[in-house]
Amino acid sequence: MSAAAWIIRAAALVASEADRLTRLDAAIGDGDHGHNLDRGFTAAAAAIDGAAVDREAPPGRILIAAGRAIVSRTGGASGPLYGTALRRAGKALGDAPVVSAAGLGDALRAALDGVTELGGASEGDKTMVDALAPAVAACENALAEGGDLETCARAAAEAAAAGADATVPLQARKGRASYLGERSIGHIDPGAVSTALILRALAETAS
Amino acid sequence: MSAAAWIIRAAALVASEADRLTRLDAAIGDGDHGHNLDRGFTAAAAAIDGAAVDREAPPGRILIAAGRAIVSRTGGASGPLYGTALRRAGKALGDAPVVSAAGLGDALRAALDGVTELGGASEGDKTMVDALAPAVAACENALAEGGDLETCARAAAEAAAAGADATVPLQARKGRASYLGERSIGHIDPGAVSTALILRALAETAS
Amino acid sequence: MRKLINAPAGVVADALRGLAAAHPELRVDPGLGTVVRADAPVTGKVALVSGGGSGHEPLHGGFVGPGMLDAACAGEVFTSPVPDAVIAATAAVSSGAGVIHLVKNYTGDVLNFRMAAELAEDEDIEVESVLIDDDVAVEDSLHTAGRRGTGAALFAEKIAGALAEEGAGLGSVAAVAREVVTRSRSFGVALSPCTVPEAGTPTFELGEGEMELGVGIHGEPGRRRVKAGTATEIVDAALTAIDADMPLDGADLLVLVNGMGGTPLIEQYVAYAAVADWLAGHGATVARPLIGPYVTSLEMAGVMISVCRLTPDLTRLWDAPVQTPGLRWGR
Amino acid sequence: MRKLINAPAGVVADALRGLAAAHPELRVDPGLGTVVRADAPVTGKVALVSGGGSGHEPLHGGFVGPGMLDAACAGEVFTSPVPDAVIAATAAVSSGAGVIHLVKNYTGDVLNFRMAAELAEDEDIEVESVLIDDDVAVEDSLHTAGRRGTGAALFAEKIAGALAEEGAGLGSVAAVAREVVTRSRSFGVALSPCTVPEAGTPTFELGEGEMELGVGIHGEPGRRRVKAGTATEIVDAALTAIDADMPLDGADLLVLVNGMGGTPLIEQYVAYAAVADWLAGHGATVARPLIGPYVTSLEMAGVMISVCRLTPDLTRLWDAPVQTPGLRWGR
Numbered sequence A, B: 001m002s003a004a005a006w007i008i009r010a011a012a013l014v015a016s017e018a019d020r021l022t023r024l025d026a027a028i029g030d031g032d033h034g035h036n037l038d039r040g041f042t043a044a045a046a047a048i049d050g051a052a053v054d055r056e057a058p059p060g061r062i063l064i065a066a067g068r069a070i071v072s073r074t075g076g077a078s079g080p081l082y083g084t085a086l087r088r089a090g091k092a093l094g095d096a097p098v099v100s101a102a103g104l105g106d107a108l109r110a111a112l113d114g115v116t117e118l119g120g121a122s123e124g125d126k127t128m129v130d131a132l133a134p135a136v137a138a139c140e141n142a143l144a145e146g147g148d149l150e151t152c153a154r155a156a157a158e159a160a161a162a163g164a165d166a167t168v169p170l171q172a173r174k175g176r177a178s179y180l181g182e183r184s185i186g187h188i189d190p191g192a193v194s195t196a197l198i199l200r201a202l203a204e205t206a207s
Numbered sequence C, D: 001m002r003k004l005i006n007a008p009a010g011v012v013a014d015a016l017r018g019l020a021a022a023h024p025e026l027r028v029d030p031g032l033g034t035v036v037r038a039d040a041p042v043t044g045k046v047a048l049v050s051g052g053g054s055g056h057e058p059l060h061g062g063f064v065g066p067g068m069l070d071a072a073c074a075g076e077v078f079t080s081p082v083p084d085a086v087i088a089a090t091a092a093v094s095s096g097a098g099v100i101h102l103v104k105n106y107t108g109d110v111l112n113f114r115m116a117a118e119l120a121e122d123e124d125i126e127v128e129s130v131l132i133d134d135d136v137a138v139e140d141s142l143h144t145a146g147r148r149g150t151g152a153a154l155f156a157e158k159i160a161g162a163l164a165e166e167g168a169g170l171g172s173v174a175a176v177a178r179e180v181v182t183r184s185r186s187f188g189v190a191l192s193p194c195t196v197p198e199a200g201t202p203t204f205e206l207g208e209g210e211m212e213l214g215v216g217i218h219g220e221p222g223r224r225r226v227k228a229g230t231a232t233e234i235v236d237a238a239l240t241a242i243d244a245d246m247p248l249d250g251a252d253l254l255v256l257v258n259g260m261g262g263t264p265l266i267e268q269y270v271a272y273a274a275v276a277d278w279l280a281g282h283g284a285t286v287a288r289p290l291i292g293p294y295v296t297s298l299e300m301a302g303v304m305i306s307v308c309r310l311t312p313d314l315t316r317l318w319d320a321p322v323q324t325p326g327l328r329w330g331r
């Protein structure tokens, strides 16, 4: 798996879906999620593409650099959360020159732990955790069943997409949507949608 | 002719047409003419109806009191102009116990002089003068042809209405509409319309 | 109509009740529409009275206080005040040193203030009237009611107010007010109309992507409707019109970037960045900037740019302390 | 979208350029989004840093100056600033006496400021964070992200800023900021949505004759959509909600009637008249009123009411001189 390819693909997907993510955020948040992430992932991709990061560096290092760029440029709730997720994932990968299926499982688990430690959300709170947590579980399941990197990544992406869809009926208990109380019910969580998107980029580039 | 009846009838017509006058003023002015006049004529009618004015007083006195009330309560350009018109008309009538056709002619002429002295507008400037000046001329013509009070008043009212309609193609050179330059063309002047309305009230009550 | 009001006919009186409740240092008559310094008349001081239709807040009632106006008269929304209010305000502030009427050039304001001035003189109050007509959007002013008074009202009230506070005489205070007017120009742009509460519908319709150039402060349409531009283009249109009338090259300027009421401060600062760039590119210096909604047109979106070519004296008077609800600095 | 801007993505940087041009007494980095007192760090003084998403102007950048903030961080519109900006601002104002982060309670603000505080402590800058959460419209705050920070930010910045200016230590300044927050409550009502420039469409749709009760300052819908009410009804809804949470009977209040950005001052004064009536009818005294658009939500129409139960000390600190673009009195 090329961490650089993943981040660059994620940046492209986020850019093309930025307006939709922002619209979803306008419904139950403050209408900036897509543009926040676009800024952050563009910076991450630029860091990887530019001189800032050695593209030949180990994947873990690349994810740490991407995470730093995201923290530095995104702002909002999603900036620290995604930035921490990527940095933790990168740290879990360490200096391993290639990512194994098991390594991916560890990285995603570390990302989830980073998000929940920082943001304090649990599954069911209608946040990105509702996409990330099932993704981690699905990845670990696929791994237990002997799946390879591609299979594990695809399992994570599919579970994340399903998890995002499942946020629709939930009442938000974290993030801005929680201010709406019951009015948050019936809308999909934008951060869960973007998590699914980022993991789709992972599945598309994991081979 | 009962000056009190005229003012009270004028107040009723202005009240029922206030929204329309304001809409006309919104098109080329600042959207307050109808409500300004409504406030002023309501005050004038109240002064006549209330203890402020002796309803048995000579018509000239009643018009002076009405003019004062209009100045005191209307504001805007139309307040001083209509107030002065009525006060001047009242002064022209003096203490005569009844209004003759000739007296009406003098009163309307004095009103017109008051408006042009104060406001400096000439015919063709797209103001109330474009209704009032032809009204005075028509009244004087009718008088010269031996018309009675009712005939003279009706002639004035009809000429005022025609004069108001004739303001549509004019470019304003006085009042707020003049700021619009050529964009004032194609709209009727609200003050000319209200002058026609007030003179219609005169015709309806002159007998 | 999305307004925070009780009844359309009571907006001005209600707002004046609010002003009275918030500012015990002002004597407010919500019925008559007068706002007077509570310590008026100030012995020996030339008094300044201004006023006009409401809907331009904080102008004028918010500019009553030490260093600025002695009294303001608030008419109904966009409607000149009646002479009765002007006389009452004039009498309340007259200390015998004379009263200046600062009158924005609108037929209604001119006529109502003139009537009041005549009546005041009957009562032996010396009144000097100063006409404010700074709006260059009114072209061909010989064949119109003349230029409108807009942003220069704030400049004249502040600067003449400071000179009066220093103890200058009636003639000098009137002269400095006229000097400010002569040296000031304004131009306004609307991105949306506004709604007079009693009318209930917007003063004009503006399609998405359109704007009105050369508007006044009464919700009236402007001189021209054009495609909506960027802040830089809007500022260029306004300053080009001003510069054509009063060259700005080499001038030391007081600049007001004035929100029209519905445009938030962030956009006014975007506009000010463009103003600073434009002026720097045309050889003018901004000595004193002022950015905010000071001369508004109800909830109209848009901006008015006003400039005054300063002299050292005018700068000193601008900087002098002022203590009003709407403008406050020094001391 | 009727906005006075150049490009949606450049609004914040352009506005900061305008702020820099107008206020040489501030050191502004439009790219990073920091606004710092030009005389920072002030020797021996506890420094106050606040910030958050842009779109709330004059909050926070307009409150930087003597007697209030030492620095502000401006994120993109409605987007918390990044840690880099917070660290830069913190380092720029740190004199060694400690830095206070005044943080409005939004997940994004909390996380970005927390990251910055950790990094600042690595550089041996002592940072105390004070959380501002005054918005009673967020009910059931145990099962939400907690109460939002709104109008109390202004109160805390002004009052803690005054105490810091007096030379108090880090603990005391943080304590007074927390005291202000504890004693403050807010409630907002929207008569219209607003449009985030980069989004291009309104944050919600509101039919004629409807309003949103219990909105925050980010264009988000409120708790409930109801029939649009009169100013008196709106004020009653807001103050009833506040009073239920923090009884106002017998209180000596600092009251902010805050225009949301698109509501003109005349309407804010109409609202204040209703506020004064309501409070008088409920046994509360307004010791200090403040009326104006201080904590805005772009061009949203509406009003937010904030109150703080004063003590003699808090009143003294509120009255202390302040010299910022957005708030200025005394001295």
Ligand SMILES: Nc1ncnc2c1ncn2[C@@H]1O[C@H](COP(=O)(O)OP(=O)(O)O)[C@@H](O)[C@H]1O
Residues within 6 Å of the ligand: A025, A029, A030, A032, A033, A034, A036, A037, A075, A076, A077, A078, A079, A081, A115, A118, A119, A120, A121, A126, A127, A128, A129, A174, A175, A176, A189, A190, A191, A192, D078, D079, D080, D107, D108, D109
């Ligand atoms: N405490 C939290 N834990 C996990 N995710 C969160 C939390 N708070 C918010 N989020 C996620 O962040 C998303 C919003 O991100 P964004 O719009 O960029 O930031 P902001 O809410 O500051 O405007 C939400 O849709 C949600 O998925």
Ligand SMILES: Nc1ncnc2c1ncn2[C@@H]1O[C@H](COP(=O)(O)OP(=O)(O)O)[C@@H](O)[C@H]1O
Residues within 6 Å of the ligand: B025, B029, B030, B032, B033, B034, B036, B037, B075, B076, B077, B078, B079, B081, B115, B118, B119, B120, B121, B126, B127, B128, B129, B174, B175, B176, B189, B190, B191, B192, C078, C079, C080, C107, C108, C109
């Ligand atoms: N100088 C003037 N002479 C005569 N009539 C005038 C003059 N200026 C304005 N008017 C009349 O006043 C009318 C507008 O009155 P109104 O709307 O009540 O006052 P304002 O223009 O102050 O808002 C115009 O339609 C016009 O007929």
Ligand SMILES: [Mg+2]
Residues within 6 Å of the ligand: A025, A029, A030, A031, A032, A033, A076
């Ligand atoms: Mg958001």
Ligand SMILES: [Mg+2]
Residues within 6 Å of the ligand: B025, B029, B030, B031, B032, B033, B076
């Ligand atoms: Mg009018």
Ligand SMILES: [Mg+2]
Residues within 6 Å of the ligand: B030, B032, B076, B077, C053, C078, C079, C080, C108
């Ligand atoms: Mg008018």
Ligand SMILES: [Mg+2]
Residues within 6 Å of the ligand: A030, A032, A076, A077, D053, D077, D078, D079, D080, D108
């Ligand atoms: Mg945000």
